[in-house]
Amino acid sequence: MAIEKNYGNPQLEEKLRDRYFYTDDSNPEFLANVEKIGRTIAHMCFQCGTCTGSCPSAPRSSYRIRLFVRRAVLGLEDEALTDPDLWLCTTCYSCTDRCPRDIAPTDIIMAMRNLAFKRDIVPRNFLKTAQLIYTTGHGVPNNDVNRAAREKLGLTRDPPTTHGYPEFIPGIQKILDYYKLKENADRILAEEGQ
Numbered sequence: 636m637a638i639e640k641n642y643g644n645p646q647l648e649e650k651l652r653d654r655y656f657y658t659d660d661s662n663p664e665f666l667a668n669v670e671k672i673g674r675t676i677a678h679m680c681f682q683c684g685t686c687t688g689s690c691p692s693a694p695r696s697s698y699r700i701r702l703f704v705r706r707a708v709l710g711l712e713d714e715a716l717t718d719p720d721l722w723l724c725t726t727c728y729s730c731t732d733r734c735p736r737d738i739a740p741t742d743i744i745m746a747m748r749n750l751a752f753k754r755d756i757v758p759r760n761f762l763k764t765a766q767l768i769y770t771t772g773h774g775v776p777n778n779d780v781n782r783a784a785r786e787k788l789g790l791t792r793d794p795p796t797t798h799g800y801p802e803f804i805p806g807i808q809k810i811l812d813y814y815k816l817k818e819n820a821d822r823i824l825a826e827e828g829q
């Protein structure tokens with residue numbers, strides 16, 4: 636809800652009415668939750684933009700890590716967790732290496748993803764990737780095109796991963812079962828008829 640105040644200044648009142656976010660949009664616990672899960676100090680951000688300037692995803696998308704850090708500070712939970720850009724971070728940690736305030740923006744994103752998952756807000760391709768990791772040990776399993784290319788390069792048809800050692804797949808499944816990742820991925824996709 637907008638803050639309506641009479642300042643006796645029509646221009647200022649108009650500006651305030653045009654604000655995109657309002658105090659009611661803010662969850663004061665959001666910053667504390669993000670900092671606790673991410674074990675970082677988002678509130679120290681002074682919006683210098685070094686993180687966005689270091690981010691390989693930024694030039695190719697509308698994703699701006701600095702915006703997400705700001706959302707954390709302002710408690711804008713819904714805006715952050717429902718924005719599909721949340722899932723465009725590659726977790727390369729360039730921003731974390733370069734932040735002059737020693738904040739870990741990457742871990743802010745990871746914390747927000749955790750909070751989003753708790754509310755079942757996860758892109759479907761991520762859920763399908765979780766299913767593939769559970770069954771094959773790979774987010775992108777090998778295929779015949781890759782096998783032929785590997786053979787041409789003098790490599791084994793399958794890499795020395797769970798493709799070559801499927802006996803390790805149950806270990807991966809045990810980890811994912813502990814966090815109920817596959818179970819929740821199956822449930823969310825089933826609820827959506829996918």
Ligand code: SF4
Pocket residue numbers: 679680681682683684685686687701704733734735736737738740
């Ligand atoms: S680099 Fe650090 S201080 Fe600068 S905007 Fe990003 S998170 Fe904030």
Ligand code: SF4
Pocket residue numbers: 686689690691692693700723724725726727728729730731740741744
């Ligand atoms: S960790 Fe994520 S947000 Fe940070 S620079 Fe890499 S892709 Fe961008």
